[in-house]
């Protein structure tokens with residue numbers, strides 16, 4: 300019997316990374332800005348996205364969404380009420396979206412006819428952080444009810460985010476949200492990241508967020 | 523809990539690389555995992571035992587080497603390992619930095635195999 304060491308030096312998620320790189324090329328070629336929204340279950344991703352889609356469509360932008368959930372198409376139906384094209388991805392037990400699932404659900408969509416594509420990930424702060432979906436911008440969301448130390452508890456996700464959105468600001472006072480601590484903690488994990496303080500209920504912070512999208516979309520076109 | 527997905531990718535990758543060594547048995551699989559990769563070794567080991575059953579990896583050991591998170595500080599112009607992933611600051615001057623140079627890795631470094639006797 301002879302034993303041998305075989306060097307592999309191969310990423311465990313190589314397949315996903317390659318598919319994601321292919322998607323990124325497609326998104327860039329079609330000049331569509333793609334965002335991956337990640338948070339705990341119930342942070343308010345769908346509510347925030349509903350409002351974002353409505354505002355974008357109202358200003359004449361073309362936006363679509365993919366939404367991942369373990370089961371049900373409830374979130375897709377809520378989002379579709381905005382008038383934007385929406386597709387549900389049911390992962391049936393998988394706790395995150397993968398590039399392959401995104402690729403499959405783009406069939407028949409003309410990407411070049413879109414300005415923005417939002418991907419609402421499965422509610423989970425751990426697993427989605429390892430899976431690149433080909434997005435340009437990863438958005439980490441955090442609600443005022445889930446504790447200001449969330450970024451410290453889930454550094455992997457917050458460190459990989461390009462923007463942070465604090466949701467449910469309308470109830471911040473009622474739940475004793477410590478704004479300074481939340482901002483400090485986000486900054487400790489991902490220094491200098493853009494942070495939006497929003498409410499899907501009142502529309503607070505939405506104008507700033509839409510400005511950011513426009514700015515990022517323009518950068519995208521120029522790059 | 524994405525450890526099961528990770529383990530199935532490992533099994534696929536290793537099985538694929540065994541094509542060049544017909545009849546070989548895997549003794550050990552060595553991983554390099556960054557401290558920022560959000561991989562829980564206990565779950566990984568647990569899933570590994572289950573997912574390798576009935577594959578050429580059955581009975582093999584999984585060895586996980588953890589890599590510290592290394593950041594680059596533009597002020598000091600050096601790389602340094604951070605002590606805690608709760609604070610991304612230069613270990614020398616304390617400046618916050620978002621330039622992460624190591625710590626997200628999830629890699630199969632190597633495998634140790636026992637080759638089948640040829641022509642025996």
Ligand SMILES: Nc1nc2c(ncn2[C@@H]2O[C@H](COP(=O)(O)OP(=O)(O)OP(=O)(O)O)[C@@H](O)[C@H]2O)c(=O)[nH]1
Nearest residue numbers: 339340341342343344345346422467470498499500
């Ligand atoms: N007060 C208040 N409640 C909100 C706001 N946004 C969302 N909610 C409520 O929070 C709950 C969860 O909101 P969703 O938008 O479904 O959250 P989600 O992150 O999409 O949830 P999953 O997809 O299941 O992970 C719902 O009851 C919403 O009505 C907000 O801005 N203010």
Ligand SMILES: [Mg+2]
Nearest residue numbers: 344345374419
């Ligand atoms: Mg939702």
Ligand SMILES: [Zn+2]
Nearest residue numbers: 595598612615
């Ligand atoms: Zn320094």
